[in-house]
Amino acid sequence: MNRLSIGPQLRTTSVLVVHLLLINLNRGLSKLIGSSQPIVATVGDDIILPCHLEPAVDVAAMTLEWTTSDPDPRFVFVWRAARELVLSKHPSYKGRTSLFTDELKQGNISLKLSEVKPADEGKYQCFIPKLNETSFVELLVGAAASPVISLTGIDGDKDGVVLQCESKGWYPEPELLWLDAEGKILSAGPTETVRGPDDLYTVSSRVTVEKRHSNNITCRVQQRNINQTRETQIHVPDDFFQFNIQSGSPPPSTSSPAVTVGLAVSLVVCIVFILLLVFFLWKKNMIKLKKCQWGENDHAAKKNFSKSKTEEQISIKEEREGEQLMRKVEKIKHIKEKQAEVQQLQEERMETNNTEVYLSTLTLTKSFDISLSWKSDIEKDIHIDSSPLLML
Numbered sequence: 001m002n003r004l005s006i007g008p009q010l011r012t013t014s015v016l017v018v019h020l021l022l023i024n025l026n027r028g029l030s031k032l033i034g035s036s037q038p039i040v041a042t043v044g045d046d047i048i049l050p051c052h053l054e055p056a057v058d059v060a061a062m063t064l065e066w067t068t069s070d071p072d073p074r075f076v077f078v079w080r081a082a083r084e085l086v087l088s089k090h091p092s093y094k095g096r097t098s099l100f101t102d103e104l105k106q107g108n109i110s111l112k113l114s115e116v117k118p119a120d121e122g123k124y125q126c127f128i129p130k131l132n133e134t135s136f137v138e139l140l141v142g143a144a145a146s147p148v149i150s151l152t153g154i155d156g157d158k159d160g161v162v163l164q165c166e167s168k169g170w171y172p173e174p175e176l177l178w179l180d181a182e183g184k185i186l187s188a189g190p191t192e193t194v195r196g197p198d199d200l201y202t203v204s205s206r207v208t209v210e211k212r213h214s215n216n217i218t219c220r221v222q223q224r225n226i227n228q229t230r231e232t233q234i235h236v237p238d239d240f241f242q243f244n245i246q247s248g249s250p251p252p253s254t255s256s257p258a259v260t261v262g263l264a265v266s267l268v269v270c271i272v273f274i275l276l277l278v279f280f281l282w283k284k285n286m287i288k289l290k291k292c293q294w295g296e297n298d299h300a301a302k303k304n305f306s307k308s309k310t311e312e313q314i315s316i317k318e319e320r321e322g323e324q325l326m327r328k329v330e331k332i333k334h335i336k337e338k339q340a341e342v343q344q345l346q347e348e349r350m351e352t353n354n355t356e357v358y359l360s361t362l363t364l365t366k367s368f369d370i371s372l373s374w375k376s377d378i379e380k381d382i383h384i385d386s387s388p389l390l391m392l
C-alpha cells in the first residue's frame with residue numbers, strides 16, 4: 001500500500017531530477033560556435049556572421065547579444081523578450097542587422113549584416129548571458145576595382161611614352177605593379193594613395209615605357225589579405241614611338257590635365273585666328289565690292305541711278321550682315337543688267353521704230369517690275385529709280 005502510494009511521488013521526483021540534470025548538462029555542454037576563419041566580405045555585400053549553439057538549444061526566449069569591440073564596445077544587435085531591442089543599437093548598424101528568427105529554435109543565432117562598409121571590419125562577439133556562452137567571428141572587408149591605363153605624354157629625355165595607371169575603390173590599401181610582356185616588374189614612380197570619404201583607396205602610378213621594352217604593358221593592383229588581383233594591359237603601337245621621334249610633339253592623349261589644358265588653349269587660339277582671317281578676308285572683299293559698285297555706277301550714272309543714292313544704299317547695307325548684303329548686291333547687279341538691256345532696246349526702238357522691239361521692251365520692263373518685289377527694303381529705292389524707264 002505504502003510502496004504503491006510512494007511510487008508516483010518518487011517517479012515525479014526522479015523525472016524532475018533528471019530534467020534538471022539534463023538542463024545543467026546542456027548548460028555545461030552547449031557551446032557557442034562562431035567561425036575560426038575570418039569572414040571576407042566585399043564592400044556593399046550582404047553577409048552572414050555565423051554563430052550557433054552545439055548541441056542545439058532553443059534560444060528564442062533568451063537574451064542574445066551581438067557586439068563588436070572595434071574601436072569601442074558597441075551593440076550591433078540585441079534580442080530580448082523575443083524581439084529586437086533597438087534602443088541600444090549603434091547608429092552605424094541601423095537597419096543593417098537582423099537574426100534569422102526561425103533558426104533560434106535550433107540554437108542558430110547567426111547575424112545577417114547588409115551593405116557591408118569598410119568601417120564594419122573587426123571582431124564580432126555573439127553572447128548568450130543566461131548560458132554565459134560567447135564566441136567570436138572576425139570580419140574582413142575588401143573592395144577591389146580594375147585599373148585604368150592612360151597615355152599621359154612623352155619623356156623627351158628617355159624617348160619613351162609615359163603611362164599612368166589608376167585604380168579606384170580598394171579596401172584595404174592595395175599594391176600596384178607595372179609588368180612587361182614577360183611578366184618582369186618595371187621600375188616605376190612611387191604609388192600615390194588617396195583614401196576617400198567612403199574609406200576606399202585610390203592608387204595611381206606612372207611609368208615611362210621605352211621602345212626597347214616590349215610594347216605590351218600590364219598594370220596589376222593586388223590585395224593579398226582579401227585575395228584580390230585586378231590587372232589591365234595596354235598595347236603601345238610602334239608608330240607611337242616613331243611619331244614621338246619624328247615630330248617630338250606630345251601624343252594625342254587627353255588623360256593628363258596639363259595636356260588637356262594645352263589642347264584647349266591651342267584650340268581657342270586657332271579659333272580666334274580663323275575668325276580674324278575670315279573677318280580680314282570679308283573686309284577686303286567688301287572694299288573690292290564697293291570699288292566694283294562705284295565703277296558700275298559711273299557707267300550707269302546717265303541712267304538716273306545716281307552715285308549718291310548708291311553710296312547711301314551701301315552705307316546702310318554696311319550696317320547689316322554680310323550674307324544679306326551679298327544678296328542685295330547680287331540683286332542690284334541683276335537689276336542693272338536688266339536696265340542695260342532695257343536701255344539698249346529703247347535705243348534700238350528709237351532707231352528703228354520697230355513695233356516688235358517695242359513690245360519686247362514692254363515685256364522686259366514688266367518682268368523687271370516683278371523682280372523688284374523680291375526684297376522689300378530695296379524695293380522703294382529701285383522703284384523710284386526705274387519708274388522713268390517704265391514711263392518710256
Ligand SMILES: *[C@@H]1O[C@H](CO)[C@@H](O)[C@H](O)[C@H]1NC(C)=O
Nearest residue numbers: 048050052100103108109110
Ligand atoms: C544558421 O542560419 C543561417 C541562415 O539561415 C544559415 O546560413 C546557417 O547555415 C545556419 N547555421 C547552422 C549551423 O545551421
Ligand SMILES: *[C@@H]1O[C@H](CO)[C@@H](O)[C@H](O)[C@H]1NC(C)=O
Nearest residue numbers: 128129130131132133134135
Ligand atoms: C562566464 O564564463 C567565463 C569564462 O568563459 C568565466 O570567467 C565567468 O566566471 C563566467 N561567469 C559566470 C557568471 O558564470
Ligand SMILES: *[C@@H]1O[C@H](CO)[C@@H](O)[C@H](O)[C@H]1NC(C)=O
Nearest residue numbers: 181182214215216233234235
Ligand atoms: C600583346 O598583346 C596583344 C593582345 O593584347 C597580343 O595580340 C600580342 O601578341 C601581344 N604581344 C606581345 C609581344 O606579347
Ligand SMILES: *[C@@H]1O[C@H](CO)[C@@H](O)[C@H](O)[C@H]1NC(C)=O
Nearest residue numbers: 040223224225226227228229
Ligand atoms: C585566392 O583566390 C584564388 C582564386 O580566385 C584561389 O585559387 C586561391 O586559393 C585563393 N587563395 C586564398 C589564400 O584564399
